[in-house]
Amino acid sequence: MATKDYVRERFFPHIWCPGCGHGIVLNGLLRAIEKIGLNKNDIVMVSGIGCSSRIAGYVDFHTLHALHGRALAFALGVKMSRPELTILVPMGDGDALAIGGNHFIHACRRNIDMTAIVMNNRIYGMTGGQYSPLSGFGTLATTAPYSTIDSDFDVVQIAAGAGASFVARTTSYHVQQMASILEEAIRHKGFSVVEVMSPCPTYFGRKNKEGGAVDMMERLKNVTVPVGSKAKQENPSLIERGVFVKKEIPEYCAEYQKVIERAMKG
Amino acid sequence: MSEIVKFVQGNEACVEAALYAGMDFFAGYPITPSTEIAELIAVRLPQKGGIFVQMEDEIASICAIIGASLTGRKVMTATSGPGFSLMQEGLGYAVMAEIPCVVVNVQRGGPSTGLPTKVSQGDVNQARWGTHGDHAIIALTASTHQDVFSITVDAFNFSETYRTPVILLFDEVLGHMRERLDIPKAGEVPLVDRLRTSVPEGVDYHPYLPREDGRLPMSDFGGVHRYNVTGLFHDMWGFPSEDPQVVHELLRHLVDKIDNHANEIMRCKEYYVEDAETLLISYGSSARSALHLVADRRQRGDRIGLLELQTLWPFPTMLVQEKCRKARYVIVVEMNMGQMLQSVKMSVERPERVFLANRVDGTLITPFDIRNVLRLIQGKGV
Numbered sequence: 163m164a165t166k167d168y169v170r171e172r173f174f175p176h177i178w179c180p181g182c183g184h185g186i187v188l189n190g191l192l193r194a195i196e197k198i199g200l201n202k203n204d205i206v207m208v209s210g211i212g213c214s215s216r217i218a219g220y221v222d223f224h225t226l227h228a229l230h231g232r233a234l235a236f237a238l239g240v241k242m243s244r245p246e247l248t249i250l251v252p253m254g255d256g257d258a259l260a261i262g263g264n265h266f267i268h269a270c271r272r273n274i275d276m277t278a279i280v281m282n283n284r285i286y287g288m289t290g291g292q293y294s295p296l297s298g299f300g301t302l303a304t305t306a307p308y309s310t311i312d313s314d315f316d317v318v319q320i321a322a323g324a325g326a327s328f329v330a331r332t333t334s335y336h337v338q339q340m341a342s343i344l345e346e347a348i349r350h351k352g353f354s355v356v357e358v359m360s361p362c363p364t365y366f367g368r369k370n371k372e373g374g375a376v377d378m379m380e381r382l383k384n385v386t387v388p389v390g391s392k393a394k395q396e397n398p399s400l401i402e403r404g405v406f407v408k409k410e411i412p413e414y415c416a417e418y419q420k421v422i423e424r425a426m427k428g
Numbered sequence: 429m430s431e432i433v434k435f436v437q438g439n440e441a442c443v444e445a446a447l448y449a450g451m452d453f454f455a456g457y458p459i460t461p462s463t464e465i466a467e468l469i470a471v472r473l474p475q476k477g478g479i480f481v482q483m484e485d486e487i488a489s490i491c492a493i494i495g496a497s498l499t500g501r502k503v504m505t506a507t508s509g510p511g512f513s514l515m516q517e518g519l520g521y522a523v524m525a526e527i528p529c530v531v532v533n534v535q536r537g538g539p540s541t542g543l544p545t546k547v548s549q550g551d552v553n554q555a556r557w558g559t560h561g562d563h564a565i566i567a568l569t570a571s572t573h574q575d576v577f578s579i580t581v582d583a584f585n586f587s588e589t590y591r592t593p594v595i596l597l598f599d600e601v602l603g604h605m606r607e608r609l610d611i612p613k614a615g616e617v618p619l620v621d622r623l624r625t626s627v628p629e630g631v632d633y634h635p636y637l638p639r640e641d642g643r644l645p646m647s648d649f650g651g652v653h654r655y656n657v658t659g660l661f662h663d664m665w666g667f668p669s670e671d672p673q674v675v676h677e678l679l680r681h682l683v684d685k686i687d688n689h690a691n692e693i694m695r696c697k698e699y700y701v702e703d704a705e706t707l708l709i710s711y712g713s714s715a716r717s718a719l720h721l722v723a724d725r726r727q728r729g730d731r732i733g734l735l736e737l738q739t740l741w742p743f744p745t746m747l748v749q750e751k752c753r754k755a756r757y758v759i760v761v762e763m764n765m766g767q768m769l770q771s772v773k774m775s776v777e778r779p780e781r782v783f784l785a786n787r788v789d790g791t792l793i794t795p796f797d798i799r800n801v802l803r804l805i806q807g808k809g810v
Contacts, residue, residue, distance in 0.1 A: 240649060
């Protein structure tokens with residue numbers, strides 16, 4: 163099946179700004195799904211609210227465009243009811259880690275089999291450029307006109323610390339790596355977290371003088387290095403990308419089946 | 429004829445009814461005085477192969493049941509005041525996206541953390557307007573455990589019929605008090621399953637195109653029809669739309685599908701209403717005290733009656749108007765500052781004859797409290 167067959171053409175053109183990295187995430191995701199060969203009827207995409215979350219409208223799966231921050235809670239209800247379905251949960255950075263931070267860590271802890279994709283553009287784009295928990299110290303935003311004094315979360319460390327069994331980071335620039343990491347994440351049996359660094363030239367770039375879409379793409383190339391590389395040891399400010407955690411631990415739905423068996427034995 | 433007779437708490441009666449109605453997914457978070465509902469379901473549901481999950485908070489609980497409902501399950505959550513406040517966001521989503529679900533609120537004293545182990549009926553208006561935006565909602569209550577059972581089954585049936593969240597507004601006294609419950613035989617009480625679409629695979633399917641009667645035959649997630657569900661205003665495909673006509677029609681549909689069936693949704697009980705000069709209107713555990721006073725006064729020959737409301741929303745305006753027409757005095761008996769009083773006053777022809785007998789100190793209103801109000805109205809002094 164061609165990648166095109168996975169989208170709802172009727173609802174294009176999409177709402178994302180020129181230069182936004184989110185369309186590339188959509189592309190990477192569809193390539194991963196195509197590679198795995200999943201049936202469209204077996205995929206449920208659950209998203210929250212924000213620029214990133216509009217991705218759910220464009221894919222021809224069962225799609226649930228939920229509430230801001232709550233996508234993972236909705237997704238749990240779907241997955242536990244129908245464990246055989248593949249669940250994809252794309253979220254924005256504010257969506258996943260500010261308003262949805264509690265749901266995020268608890269989903270990691272439960273290790274329920276789904277793929278959480280944090281489309282990290284370091285800004286609230288849909289509301290016009292406010293700082294997010296991933297903006298980082300010293301960032302300019304409409305709500306931080308004198309620059310932020312908030313430190314940012316490290317998504318990889320949070321997810322790993324909270325117990326996610328697959329944790330990875332990639333960027334909208336590294337399209338091949340993105341598709342292959344997403345494929346690995348979807349195939350993984352357990353809670354997978356993939357952070358995708360994705361540029362927002364309209365708000366983050368403009369506010370923080372990072373240039374246009376091309377400059378921001380180039381920056382993604384320059385500030386990231388493969389996980390475990392020597393460059394990181396020499397320059398700690400570089401951001402690692404790749405797979406950080408991959409472990410086989412008990413999965414939530416499978417464990418719940420055992421609860422049913424214990425209860426039925428009486 | 430009942431199959432099983434039990435001596436139970438109201439919370440347990442609610443659980444028995446939910447299981448009877450076919451609930452097979454529950455997500456919740458512990459909160460007094462509703463916790464027994466979650467505890468009992470945690471034991472019982474896995475025995476039937478159903479799913480119980482304890483979530484990280486009430487917000488997640490209602491979101492989880494909405495997700496489960498979309499796959500075709502019959503779902504419920506249970507909470508109390510503070511948790512009910514947290515659920516308002518999800519309730520609005522279920523209204524907008526037309527997701528059947530049952531939300532139990534065993535009321536305690538509020539506002540805020542309030543009185544966790546004490547009774548109140550302070551969430552009546554929150555049930556109606558707690559979530560933002562125009563909408564219709566169904567909220568039901570009861571005053572005995574037998575009625576808790578039947579109204580809980582009704583809640584599931586209404587929820588599946590009209591594809592809407594249904595709120596069960598119980599209270600601490602009802603939840604914790606023990607009394608007899610006769611559980612009907614399987615099949616004795618009719619159960620409603622939601623409509624499913626008959627549109628075959630491959631045909632353009634419109635999940636949000638209602639039938640003429642307002643009902644929506646939807647396909648379950650994981651089935652052959654793939655569609656979008658959103659809390660945004662949406663067109664017949666479920667895709668976001670800001671078209672004024674689409675917005676207008678959807679909002680009208682959401683309100684009309686409940687309001688046009690208010691008669692079918694209406695549940696009430698009448699005691700000596702026909703010739704009553706004094707009519708008490710009450711609901712939930714307050715109605716027990718009201719009924720006690722009515723029975724007592726009837727023995728003395730007083731023409732007093734009780735209209736017990738079980739459907740609180742949509743408010744039974746026509747019924748209340750009709751029943752109050754002949755009464756000299758109407759006394760609304762409730763444990764809040766007069767939340768139902770307002771709706772009653774708006775429904776009757778002579779609102780100046782409607783009085784409030786209430787109690788808001790965390791203790792159950794007594795027949796004596798109501799008698800005092802009655803005597804004051806009659807100019808007799810307490």
